[in-house]
Amino acid sequence: MTFIGKSFGVAAIMATSALFAFGAQAESEQNDGLNGTLWLQTSVEYKTTAMSVYAGATRLLDAAIGDHNWTAALEQDGNYSTKPPAVILDVDETVLDNSAYQAWVVAEKTHYSSKTWAAFVHDMISIPTPGALEFTKAAAARGVEVFYVSNRKAPEEDPTIENLKKFGFPYADEKHVMLRGEVEEWGSNKTPRRAAVTEDYRVIMQFGDN
Template sequence: MTRRPPWSAARSAALLPLLAVAGCAGTMDGAGAGRAPAPVEAAQENPIPKSLLWLHGSGEAALLARRTFSDMADYVVAAERRRAGGAAVESAVMAPSATLDAPRWTECGSKPAAVIFDVDETAILNTGANYDAATHGDPPFDAARWARWEEGGADLVEPMPGLASALATMRAAGVTVVFNSNREARFAAQAAAAIRGAGLGEAVHGETLFLRGDIAPGSGKDPRRAAIAARYCVLAMAGDQMGDFADAYNDRALSVAARRQRVATAPAGERIGRGWFLLANPAYGPWDRGGLDDLFPADRRWPRPVAPGTPAP
């Protein structure tokens, strides 16, 4: 992913107005007829951003992650078996000069097999940083603050559910696991320690771990992907946003609506589930700059009903 650290998590959730829903108790087949409706407890607002509740508390999130990684392992093992049988297999990294609307893929030839993983909120959950976000009012992104996290938070992370077993399956098939992250190269030792401490194995900087500042300056991952693909047959990639597969998805010139359309419809996205494996991350990403006018068309806005005699808001 093109990282925007977890303390930007609540911004998107804050755009959605909370609707107070009143419930009423009914009866079935006359049972309980004449009883007063059960009291409805007032909804209590949870101060933790909903995005973090999803990442850390949702069984659905864990299940989707496990299923995604299991499907990825099945895909990779099957592809490597086809290669062993003499079949030609395409790289999951887009060919040079390919575009999202006209994607092309190079054949792998005899290069050794590999897979590429984003790190933050794909391979690992930044549990310590996300706790900090949840308890400090979701402060805006602060580069110095995130640097302190990279430098000192290696033992405060968790593996994404299901990934360790999927990595074991792929490694057993002879596939090299490579991590491609926008963590800073100056904290390479700490990034490797976080991956290792999460039970995901060893990552060696410049070999199986690539970071911001490696190969080329900036946050774009295409140069690093190209360097990895020059050495390996990249059978699959995993990330939590589409920039983990191609930088063109993160074109800052695109409006929120235009990027949404591009992500949803560009032909390159047909690789999802077939070499590209995408996780849901509601906490941060290139989509989180949207405002109300970006998200909600003027002709699709519901004016909340006002009780008789109540002043309109």
């Protein structure tokens, strides 16, 4: 386990303590990273909103599967009505909650770096975003394949897959986890990866950024 893995457990506590330590000073010198992390980790509103989005999507699954003209991908073209259904989700803050990393950044009074982020990913300590696991399981139970399209880097594929598997996310494998740089044309723009999925599937829903 890396140094992040050893310290992340207390990072959230330290971040929470820091908020109260600032007292009145926090009103004039707000720490956006601190406040944002606290909101993600403790806010009922955040959890309710995330769960509501996924619950709404779950209710639409049957209609999306049954309507063979239904697609959510701009890259989808040609005759896709007979293709099996699939959903595409981003990973970070869509499927996995990485607020432990941000809490560590706040507690250590440092900033994001590719080195510490890679260490965090390899520790496989991200937890499911509220509602994400339930949605992906509901989709898989209906015969919908789940693809995870993320701008995590290719060397981070194995720990990403293991992190997803740890919580029981369906289709957590090399085929369905599509990271930046795995293929030469797979850059930060996710269009080529989405297009690759549409070659064999009808994409009925997408979640996350571009």
